[in-house]
Amino acid sequence: MEALTHTDLQDAFKRKSLGEYHLPELEHVDWGVLDYLGWIHPTGHAGYVAMPIQKQVKGLVLKRMVNHGGRPRTHMCSWCHHVYRSRGTAMFSTIVEGSDGRRTIGNYICGNLDCSLRIRNLTSDPPTYLPETIHIDRKIVRLRIAVSAFMTRANLLSDLL
Ligand SMILES: [Zn+2]
Numbered sequence: 174m175e176a177l178t179h180t181d182l183q184d185a186f187k188r189k190s191l192g193e194y195h196l197p198e199l200e201h202v203d204w205g206v207l208d209y210l211g212w213i214h215p216t217g218h219a220g221y222v223a224m225p226i227q228k229q230v231k232g233l234v235l236k237r238m239v240n241h242g243g244r245p246r247t248h249m250c251s252w253c254h255h256v257y258r259s260r261g262t263a264m265f266s267t268i269v270e271g272s273d274g275r276r277t278i279g280n281y282i283c284g285n286l287d288c289s290l291r292i293r294n295l296t297s298d299p300p301t302y303l304p305e306t307i308h309i310d311r312k313i314v315r316l317r318i319a320v321s322a323f324m325t326r327a328n329l330l331s332d333l334l
Contacts, residue, residue: 175225176204185223185232197221206293208316211286213237220265220286224320231329235265239284251280252319253288253312256303260284270328278326288316 179196197212209224214237222233240246245259255261265286266279283291290296292312305312324330 174204174207174209176202177210177223177225177230181230182210182223182232185230186221186234195221206295207289208313209286209289209320211288213286220263222286222320224317224324226321226324226330231324233267233324233327233329235267236279237284238264238266240264248281250283250288250291252282252323253292253316254305255283255288255291257299259299261299267327269326270331272328278323280323292316 177199179199182196195212195214197210202210209222211220211222213220217239218237220235220237222235223230225231240260240263247256247258248262249256250262261284262281263284264279265282266277268274269276269278282288287296293309321330
């Protein structure tokens with residue numbers, strides 16, 4: 174993806190109430206291996222996703238819930254389709270824009286919001302289960318479509334139509 178600046182991120186998230194919003198360090202980001210920029214709030218209770226769509230950077234603020242209790246289960250990231258044998262995903266949810274807080278949507282997504290590294294085999298902690306054999310280009314397209322579909326469901330893209 175193209176490199177983003179802090180100004181891009183502030184624009185992308187300008188309409189959200191971010192509370193203790195935490196901008197990531199951008200100096201050492203390797204943009205060439207990212208499809209979206211994702212980062213986790215230091216508390217672990219929130220995640221942020223920024224992705225350029227049709228020349229506008231769109232930002233998602235997500236509530237993040239990690240399942241610490243119970244038996245470890247197999248979970249697949251709904252964005253990049255990576256399968257974790259136990260922990261690795263988190264439930265990320267967001268309030269649908271314009272719903273006055275009445276509607277939320279959520280998905281199990283890679284808990285560190287590192288789908289781009291997962292599909293390129295650039296990270297293996299925690300390890301992945303059941304690796305896929307489809308070509309990286311198809312994984313990239315599928316990931317970008319999944320993130321934009323989530324943003325569409327969150328009503329973030331209506332001003333682009
Ligand atoms: Zn993922």
